[in-house]
Amino acid sequence: MIIAAGAAGYEWFKLMPHESDHVKKIKAAGFGVLTAFFSGLYWVKHYPEYDGWYNITLNIVGLVLISAAVTAIFEVWKSSPWWLMYLFLLVWGADSGAYFVGRKFGKRKLAPDVSPNKSIEGLIGGIVTVAIVIIVVQSIYLHLTLPQHILFLVLSIVTVFSSVLGDLFESMIKRRAGIKDSGRILPGHGGVLDRIDSLLAAAPFFAAGMYMSQSVCILGVTGSIGRSTLKILQQHSDQYSVFAVTGFSRIKELSEICKQYRPKCVVVPSDKVDELQQLLAIHHIFDIEILTDEAGLITVSEHPDVDVVMAAIVGAAGLLPTLAAVKAGKRVLLANKEALVMSGDIMLQAAKDHHALLLPVDSEHNAIFQCLPQNYLQIQSNGEPQLGVKQVLLTASGGPFLNFSLEQLKTVTPAQACKHPNWSMGQKISVDSATLMNKGLELIEACHLFSIKEQFVTVVVHPQSIIHSMVQYVDGSTLAQMGNPDMCTPIAHALAWPERIQTHVPPLDLFVHSQLDFQAPDITRFPSLKLARNAMQAGGLAPSILNAANEIAVSAFLQQKIAFLEISQVVEHTLNHVQNGLADSIDTILQTDQLARQVASQRITQLGS
16 A cells, blocks of 8 residues: 555646656655655554555565665665665664653654554654754765755755654554564664664664755857866766756857757857757657746746756856856756956855855966865964964876977967867867966966965976875975876866766876976066966956956967967956946946956957057
8 A cells, every 4th residue: 555655646647737848756755755754654643543554465565675775775875875874874764852851751653553662752853953964964964055065954844754664654553453563683682674674764764864866057068168167067967867958159169069958948149049949859859948048047047946056158248147057056066167256245245144165176276276265265363374374285287389499489370279188178178288378377366266475376397197186294394186087086176076976087096107306486487477476466346357368369360260379468458447346236247247358359360550
């Protein structure tokens, strides 16, 4: 009957009206499990008035329950032994609290016909004990957004009540069978079932809650970060689903992604809607909602059905949708460094105010994050390193022109600049890597993200791109995060943190990569790095001016309107001709961004005349 109730609940949920014709199976399964739960609760409540359930079909129920529990325990252990320990703590806490409080204060019987020794006071004692466990684990060990905290709390409570019901259910069966203990295999403790009855019921609920699929929105899905994110989501399709994707110019690629992943929403520029609709029609896809422009980006970023936002739009265009995701309390995977460069203090304050979780995806910042002490991002800082940290070492590959002379740099082409020796990246970030402006922007991002002054961030050129960054401590230790140069590694880390999930990236072979070289950056040949450091020192709107001018200059270089060395000249000119000020509002930042673009464009015109 319990199995039938669960199956019926699953099917009933699928028949109910929903916002979308597509019903997530995990939600339907959850509804079915709850139906089975309340069916079991009904049996316990009405025992011994009704005991028609006590028949040969209980063999099937036992087979299903025990198999499901063992499988659930194994899956939780595979995810992390610490999660399994937390499950045990919930069950043991509920049992122990109920026993001691019930023994001391128990007066009102919980289910006298099923288990005479259990009391309502004992149940309350168990709940209080478990509440302490939940609070300790959430406050010390977990870093969740507000919605995730609520879901975690609900899952923990459901798990506890399931354990209580499991205990009562086994007691009911023993009482109907006319025996006190399920066995004698454990002297003084009865049988195995007597020890694990609560766990048998609790484990499937906890495991199901852990593996509920998280909905992901990918801003900039056709870029290299977006593509790498899709690889991870596909590899872990049981845990993640694609809710929304956005694209700008590669509409054919975007349509293929829509065909494979079937998101509920897609965002494109308004002048690309017809093209996308035609391509989707070829694949007979008519159920994906198409949104447009900046308003569409903001809508999907803050959508209530989205759990995780991958912020991978290149440049200033990613600022507002990233900020919208933060204000909506999302788990934001930050690959768009310009968002923090332009609005660092505003973005971080919004994350704090709205309980958003901001995690770095850039390989360097993700490496620093992994090397810093636990909870470092939650510590209040005045710009000085904390918890024994001395300084951050931000590594740079040096780009394709690391060993070029100034004379050689005068004639390099966009094709050469976009051919990075280690990483596969888009054109803009490839040029930034070649000028070292990318490292300058990352320096500014690191200062904001880790609340540290720029003098405590040292850029180290490391051509092999094996060590992704380092943190030095006051005791002389230097912690480094190493790995093959593949963005799937930091993406997977940020997506699953504080847990870890598998990727296709092979482990680092130290015998193959036996030589690691380091050198100081040459700011004479690559002045963009110095310009970025100066902008961070100046503070205020200077980083926004720097970023805007660089975007315009790089675009001009890619169109062969200016030479490679003129990129930094345009940026420096713009910094000198746009007045700095306080970055105290998004409107001010965006207005300054537009002004800087105008000044940079005028300078490019002058250089070309």
